[in-house]
Amino acid sequence: MAGEKHVTQHALRQRPVPMRDGQVVGYVHSTESFGAVDGPGIRFVVFVQGCNMRCQFCHNPDTWKKNVGTQMTSDEILKMALPYRQFWGKKGGITLSGGEILVQIEFAIELFTKCKKLGINTCLDTCGQPFTRREPFFSKFKQLMEVTDILLVDIKHINSDEHRKLTGYRNENILDMCQYLSDIGKPVWIRHVLIPQRTDYDNYLAQLGDYIKTLKNVKKVEVLPYHTLGVPKYHEMGIKYALEGIEPPTPDRVKNAERLLHVADYRGYLED
Template identity: 85%
Template sequence: MVYERRIHERKVPMRDGQILGYVHSTESFGAVDGPGIRFVVFMQGCNMRCQFCHNPDTWKKNVGTEMTTAEVLNKALPYRQFWGTDGGITLSGGEILLQIDFAIELFTKCKQLGIGTCLDTCGQPFTRRQPWFSKFEQLMKVTDILLVDIKHINSDEHRKLTGYRNENILDMCKYLSDIGKPVWIRHVLIPARTDFDNYLAQLGDYIKTLKNVQKVEVLPYHTMGVHKYHEMGIKYSLEGIEPPTPERVKNAEKLLHVEDYRGYLTNTTTTSRA
């Protein structure tokens, strides 16, 4: 039977004494979702409306497959032999921080089992207001590494691109740097949106201020999700924009100083028991 309890003044869905998560889908052998081979859980729900999002089917909140943390672990553990010392479980989205209680409970169980944990987030829900910030601090104690998408360095342009400003997202990056939490920074390169030398240089300079960045990735914009917009009856804002050329990708990698971030080559995901 599904019921609810209040956690920090917020109702959280429960079943059999465990927090329920709304799951969009899972991937058994994720190779681009953090260090090593990973079991990836894509959670449902996102506040942002990124013009380039290739998964608009993950936007809606409080829908999807309801799963307890135990059910997710039971689905993931048969693949553990493939993870080695680098791999583990990645929570992605949608936006996983919208289901932060679920993430805390799942990653706490992962650390008790010695499983490496990775959080893939755009950081939009981040705030230092309580009680949310205390939850985030708790989550960081059981998170080994984060993949952080910085959509745009300029806050006004970020709002045009995603619907939200970026000050709190950059504040999250600063906090992660202050506590020394390993991070991989990702940036989607989009012609006529993010592919401008001045903004790329500003982003490169900002990343240089962070002390915890192990890797910087330039992700070329692609159109593989456009059919979903058509199927869902949603207007696609980037109609007619083609992926960036290899030359522009190399230019972005230079301006973001990608080659300066090599910590991921020696990173071993922490799998010690909490």
């Protein structure tokens, strides 16, 4: 299932874009009115449905399936979000998350285009898996970047073979997205989930830290300690949980990861 061939097939597959009343319809899993960890400031967060990857540590397996969930237009999202605008301040705004938002890129473009016309800060939370420089995806991605203020980018693993074991896909196209974002100067926050027996190895953490240093647009780096809060969902859905028995990392290992990823060096988010 893994590999660039499948990335290309997912990215290039021609599919009808769902429409209603002249607007793109998005498949939404849920929303959050006061998101405090989903980008700068306080944010209205839209979690969309659908993801190609099957990360072993995913705590929302209920977002994997595509073309299900609540069907909503961009106007309907804005109608829900705008009453909270007074709480966003100068930094807050709207975040599109998932699942994986790039599998519904047309919906993201339409919503963020309307947001920018209203002066709303836009944030995209993505793992980057659908990214390709092939058409028609790349033109759509460039269009989306024109109306996106900042991205939260999850780098699951720096080693492509280990990335495939962890998520089902290799990471070359994901790192290529990171390079493209660096080239165009689009601000990003890099996130990395620290998982014992999977990502918590000094050599891989050091490699990731060195890689991030090559990027010119990183405002913040975050180490996210693995947790088991999503395990009950796997049991309820009858899905085997691949990390059964693995406990969250210790505080010392989290500090070690923060050191190897040079977290303290990225303070641009404080200046924005």
